[in-house]
Amino acid sequence: MRRRELSLADRLTALRDAVEIADGRLEVPEVSNARALLAKAGAREALGTATVVALAGATGSGKSTLFNALSGGDVSVPGVRRPTTGVAHATVWGDAQDRLLDWLQVPRRHAAALDPRLDGLVLLDLPDHDSVRMENRLEVDRLVELVDVLVWVLDPQKYADAAVHQRYLVPLAGHAGVLYVVLNQVDRLDELAAKACVADLRGLLDSEGLAGTPLLPVSARTGDGVEELRAQLATRVAARRAATDRLTADVRGAAGALAEHCGSGGSELGRDEREGLTEALASAAGVPTVVAAVERSARRRGTAATGWPVVRWTGKLRADPLKRLHLGNEESRTSLPEAGAVQRAGVSTALRRARDGAGDGLPQAWRDELRRTAEVSEDRLAGELDRAVAGADLGPDRTPFWQRGVGGLQWLLMLVALAGALWLLGLVVLGWLQLDDVVPLPRVEGIPLPTLLLVGGLLAGLLLALVARPLVAMGARRRGRQARRALTERVDQVAQDEVLEPLAAARFDHQRYCEAVTRARS
Numbered sequence: 001m002r003r004r005e006l007s008l009a010d011r012l013t014a015l016r017d018a019v020e021i022a023d024g025r026l027e028v029p030e031v032s033n034a035r036a037l038l039a040k041a042g043a044r045e046a047l048g049t050a051t052v053v054a055l056a057g058a059t060g061s062g063k064s065t066l067f068n069a070l071s072g073g074d075v076s077v078p079g080v081r082r083p084t085t086g087v088a089h090a091t092v093w094g095d096a097q098d099r100l101l102d103w104l105q106v107p108r109r110h111a112a113a114l115d116p117r118l119d120g121l122v123l124l125d126l127p128d129h130d131s132v133r134m135e136n137r138l139e140v141d142r143l144v145e146l147v148d149v150l151v152w153v154l155d156p157q158k159y160a161d162a163a164v165h166q167r168y169l170v171p172l173a174g175h176a177g178v179l180y181v182v183l184n185q186v187d188r189l190d191e192l193a194a195k196a197c198v199a200d201l202r203g204l205l206d207s208e209g210l211a212g213t214p215l216l217p218v219s220a221r222t223g224d225g226v227e228e229l230r231a232q233l234a235t236r237v238a239a240r241r242a243a244t245d246r247l248t249a250d251v252r253g254a255a256g257a258l259a260e261h262c263g264s265g266g267s268e269l270g271r272d273e274r275e276g277l278t279e280a281l282a283s284a285a286g287v288p289t290v291v292a293a294v295e296r297s298a299r300r301r302g303t304a305a306t307g308w309p310v311v312r313w314t315g316k317l318r319a320d321p322l323k324r325l326h327l328g329n330e331e332s333r334t335s336l337p338e339a340g341a342v343q344r345a346g347v348s349t350a351l352r353r354a355r356d357g358a359g360d361g362l363p364q365a366w367r368d369e370l371r372r373t374a375e376v377s378e379d380r381l382a383g384e385l386d387r388a389v390a391g392a393d394l395g396p397d398r399t400p401f402w403q404r405g406v407g408g409l410q411w412l413l414m415l416v417a418l419a420g421a422l423w424l425l426g427l428v429v430l431g432w433l434q435l436d437d438v439v440p441l442p443r444v445e446g447i448p449l450p451t452l453l454l455v456g457g458l459l460a461g462l463l464l465a466l467v468a469r470p471l472v473a474m475g476a477r478r479r480g481r482q483a484r485r486a487l488t489e490r491v492d493q494v495a496q497d498e499v500l501e502p503l504a505a506a507r508f509d510h511q512r513y514c515e516a517v518t519r520a521r522s
Contacts, residue, residue, distance in 0.1 A: 302472030417457025
């Protein structure tokens with residue numbers, strides 16, 4: 001089934017979408033040119049359906065003579081020396097087109113005799129494109145971009161001039177429907193020479209992508225071929241589509257230029273690259289420092305809960321390493337040290353890999369956009385990582401049940417030792433009062449019970465503390481692993497929000513840009 005061709009309005013909408021997506025992202029001249037075309041299209045569509053045809057050519061090509069022949073009078077004065085035509089002339093058939101000519105900035109205007117076939121035609125005689133005056137050449141370039149139909153007038157002497165073909169004709173290869181090439185002054189050649197000249201010019205145009213461009217041999221001086229050219233223009237005027245066709249060709253050309261900045265669309269970041277990015281960000285965020293502080297804090301609390309009560313108080317002389325970091329409040333800065341040169345270099349390397357992975361297969365303009373996106377992300381990362389670490393859930397800050405049980409047992413053993421000590425102290429008092437024989441002294445395997453209670457309680461408490469220490473260390477390492485997972489999840493979310501999503505958004509914008517460009521040029 002044949003695909004329906006888009007209307008000019010649909011093409012302009014697609015081109016506008018592409019420009020809006022590229023705006024602020026692609027710093028390339030093609031975007032500026034497309035923006036200017038959209039402005040031109042809006043203005044031209046508001047000025048009606050009159051057909052603006054421009055005659056362009058070099059000095060001595062007979063362009064002004066042909067203009068007069070088509071206009072039916074001496075409107076433009078031909079010249080043989082430079083400069084000749086310095087200001088564009090206009091001949092109007094039918095209603096005056098003042099607003100249109102004002103927009104074109106053509107001051108010299110002439111009303112042609114009534115000709116129903118040409119009603120609605122505005123014919124322009126442009127300055128010479130090879131004029132020695134720069135303002136004349138600039139005026140040609142300006143009007144060539146604005147007119148609906150362009151008739152390029154060549155002569156037998158300079159029809160193959162590379163300057164004309166490369167600067168004007170070749171760029172209009174996509175405008176075959178709104179471009180005519182006229183070989184003027186054929187009356188100066190004999191019949192064979194004229195045919196050879198036309199054939200050579202035809203071959204040259206075909207090789208330049210202008211195979212669909214009509215080529216008309218004309219003699220403005222004798223009138224040969226003038227009526228055929230007038231009939232061609234009359235057909236254009238009657239169709240009332242010249243402006244639309246020109247704008248359509250312009251849109252397709254602008255979209256084709258924008259398409260140079262389309263590529264395969266990049267690729268998703270691989271697992272290894274993403275893990276490498278998270279690891280680099282975690283290192284820069286101080287996750288290893290926090291994990292180490294969590295383990296030390298857990299060992300400190302575990303030792304305080306299970307340690308020997310006699311020396312347990314000494315642990316309070318040292319501050320909790322985790323509390324020194326001031327974690328737990330995302331709104332406040334932590335006390336973590338800033339990332340060092342090694343960590344910053346690791347982050348830069350990981351960001352570059354992420355950027356290069358996302359930009360694989362994209363044109364340079366979009367890779368530059370990804371680079372700018374990554375640079376913005378890098379500037380924001382330090383603060384976001386600090387907040388992520390500060391707000392991470394490092395697990396419940398409570399003493400495990402088994403540690404509380406060991407702590408209770410330590411106090412029980414301490415009470416046993418204290419009872420033995422008090423008993424022995426009582427025995428000392430009784431001995432001082434010479435009443436030690438009054439109170440019997442229980443023994444266990446020959447060891448006095450109070451001595452057994454004192455020594456046994458102290459030794460058992462010390463042994464229990466030594467046994468609990470590796471268990472406390474195991475629990476601290478487990479808390480560290482839990483904290484690392486929680487911190488890594490937070491850091492990974494920062495990587496997703498600040499790096500991967502902006503890169504993915506830029507890649508998605510590239511996809512939308514290319515889809516809009518494809519619609520505009522289809």
